[in-house]
Amino acid sequence: MHADERRDAIVEVVRAQGPATVAELVSRLGLSEATIRRDLVKLDDAGLLRRVHGGARPLDVRDDVYADLAERQAGPKEAIAAAAAAQVADGQAVLLDIGTTVGRVAKYLRGRQVTVITRNLAVFAELAEDPTVELILLGGAVRPAHRSLVGYLTEEALRQLHADVLLLGTSGVRRSGHCVDTVSDEVGVKRAMIAAADRVVLLADASKFPGSGTATICDATSYHHLISDEAPEPETRAALDRAGVSLQLV
Structure with missing residues (x-):
């Protein structure tokens, strides 16, 4: 069983039965402790x-997933966000994806003559009252835990829009250079964002190599530039080089 399949199976067990001990998971899945x-x-x-002592429990309404994720790798995410904002020139339209790294970009765009198109509700909250930024919020179904919009309406809106730059988030980057996500509903929206932009910049801290997720968003030929805090391992770097992806380390 591959790592992604194992982890998906663990999540399914925990979501189905509730809190599970390590011993229970070992017994159910036939894996080592x-x-x-x-x-x-x-x-x-x-x-x-x-993760709790001796096992794991499912998320519940008391968990602020976005805030929790935002605190992880905070330093690298901040540096990546600052560098990403510099990829946007005044007068350009930029698409901002969801995620806690992309969400940090918004504050670096405050007061600038740019058009921001987003489905990231954290970005909306940051820029909603900025008198200089032209802000376009995409429609769609709300995913409160991730402060995002997703679904058919989001994809339809993207088909009517054009951006100079897309700042794209990801759950993981495989050694082949493929970007993946943990949620299959993200596939169509992220692909629509890629299609709507002239240039795609991928933001991925070191934890995203290989990260997690089984839903494939795109291969390395779909993005042009990668900003990270650490160089990916040689096999991934070779895949990026073959696809012509430039790498920026912060």
């Missing part, structure tokens, strides 16, 4: 469940 413990760390980091 060490593997289960490592996977629980990864899944907790990805905001897919909560």
